Amino acid sequence: MRIPLSRFLIEQQRESKTLDPNLRLLIEVVARACKAIAIAIGKGNLGDAMGTAGTDNVQGEVQKKLDVISNEILLDANEWGGHLAAMASEEMDLPFCIPNRYPKGEYLLVFDPLDGSSNIDVNISVGTIFSVLRAPEGIDCANGDAFLQKGCTQVAAGYAVYGPNTQLVLTFGHGVHVFTLDREIGTFRLTQENLQIPEDTREFAINMSNQRHWEEPVQRYVAELLAGKEGPRGEDFNMRWVASMVADVHRILSRGGLFMYPLDAKMAKQGGKLRLLYEANPMAFLIEQAGGAATTGRERILDLQPTSLHQRVPVILGSKNEVERVTSYHKD
Ligand SMILES: O=P(O)(O)OC[C@H]1O[C@](O)(COP(=O)(O)O)[C@@H](O)[C@@H]1O
Numbered sequence: 380m381r382i383p384l385s386r387f388l389i390e391q392q393r394e395s396k397t398l399d400p401n402l403r404l405l406i407e408v409v410a411r412a413c414k415a416i417a418i419a420i421g422k423g424n425l426g427d428a429m430g431t432a433g434t435d436n437v438q439g440e441v442q443k444k445l446d447v448i449s450n451e452i453l454l455d456a457n458e459w460g461g462h463l464a465a466m467a468s469e470e471m472d473l474p475f476c477i478p479n480r481y482p483k484g485e486y487l488l489v490f491d492p493l494d495g496s497s498n499i500d501v502n503i504s505v506g507t508i509f510s511v512l513r514a515p516e517g518i519d520c521a522n523g524d525a526f527l528q529k530g531c532t533q534v535a536a537g538y539a540v541y542g543p544n545t546q547l548v549l550t551f552g553h554g555v556h557v558f559t560l561d562r563e564i565g566t567f568r569l570t571q572e573n574l575q576i577p578e579d580t581r582e583f584a585i586n587m588s589n590q591r592h593w594e595e596p597v598q599r600y601v602a603e604l605l606a607g608k609e610g611p612r613g614e615d616f617n618m619r620w621v622a623s624m625v626a627d628v629h630r631i632l633s634r635g636g637l638f639m640y641p642l643d644a645k646m647a648k649q650g651g652k653l654r655l656l657y658e659a660n661p662m663a664f665l666i667e668q669a670g671g672a673a674t675t676g677r678e679r680i681l682d683l684q685p686t687s688l689h690q691r692v693p694v695i696l697g698s699k700n701e702v703e704r705v706t707s708y709h710k711d
């Protein structure tokens with residue numbers, strides 16, 4: 380335990396022989412970029428990175444300066460490494476193809492450079508979410524079609540959470556591992572191996588202000604939780620909502636729980652709130668690898684066939700038995 384990320388990755392490559400050296404190097408570069416983002420965030424009001432950038436992203440959301448900075452850090456760090464064919468991001472309308480002056484690689488990287496950025500000005504945890512896919516041969520990555528792969532084909536996924544400490548949570552499809560940034564020496568060190576989520580929980584996360592817009596199955600499920608000991612569940616449930624998916628998912632990976640951003644009438648047209656390729660898929664991969672489950676209420680998230688780069692989907696994930704219960708209410 381406590382070994383540096385680079386040594387952990389080399390050992391994985393040697394022992395399991397499932398980790399390709401280029402993928403290992405790619406993850407090291409992503410980890411370095413996350414470290415740079417952590418430093419930019421850590422300066423807070425002492426730096427020049429707080430507040431809005433004065434622009435909107437492709438989804439019409441106001442961009443924070445740190446959304447733009449984090450996006451640039453990830454692009455700059457990864458464009459010349461030779462491991463990628465293209466990158467796509469929440470903050471860019473179209474993918475970024477690796478320029479011809481740099482060597483091209485066999486992977487695609489897709490990311491939410493700063494998740495929960497509405498929390499940044501009030502000093503609440505935010506994060507970076509990423510997913511790695513294989514670049515399909517013969518498909519032009521410039522229009523985004525290359526990225527339209529089911530979540531179950533991800534070769535790696537993870538996130539960095541910038542909280543009281545910075546942690547990197549990773550999976551290559553063989554368990555979930557947590558690395559904590561040792562700030563003094565600037566290295567991520569392994570602090571938890573093969574994380575497992577308890578199958579049962581008494582904690583849930585949902586934005587209750589949307590209650591009037593929810594569909595019937597979610598109304599029923601949450602009403603049963605809120606009824607507590609006196610209700611059909613016969614137990615009291617606790618609620619938490621950080622409004623940074625990274626922070627909410629990190630709590631669930633650490634001690635169990637249920638996270639829901641379900642379909643609601645307000646956002647039915649756009650299909651949900653959270654983005655499939657760089658929020659739902661990487662988080663679903665991590666959650667399943669830790670023994671949890673992730674669905675839209677109707678289907679397993681990792682089985683969804685993406686239809687567009689910035690597609691949104693409903694998300695229900697976390698402790699297996701609760702995810703299965705909500706999902707079964709959608710089938711009733
Ligand atoms: O403000 P709401 O509606 O509760 O939404 C919160 C959700 O939106 C998100 O902030 C979206 O992420 P971005 O900050 O990357 O746009 C999630 O992290 C979070 O779970």
Ligand SMILES: [Mg+2]
Pocket residue numbers: 491493494495624658
């Ligand atoms: Mg996000």
Ligand SMILES: [Mg+2]
Pocket residue numbers: 446469491492493494495496
């Ligand atoms: Mg974001």
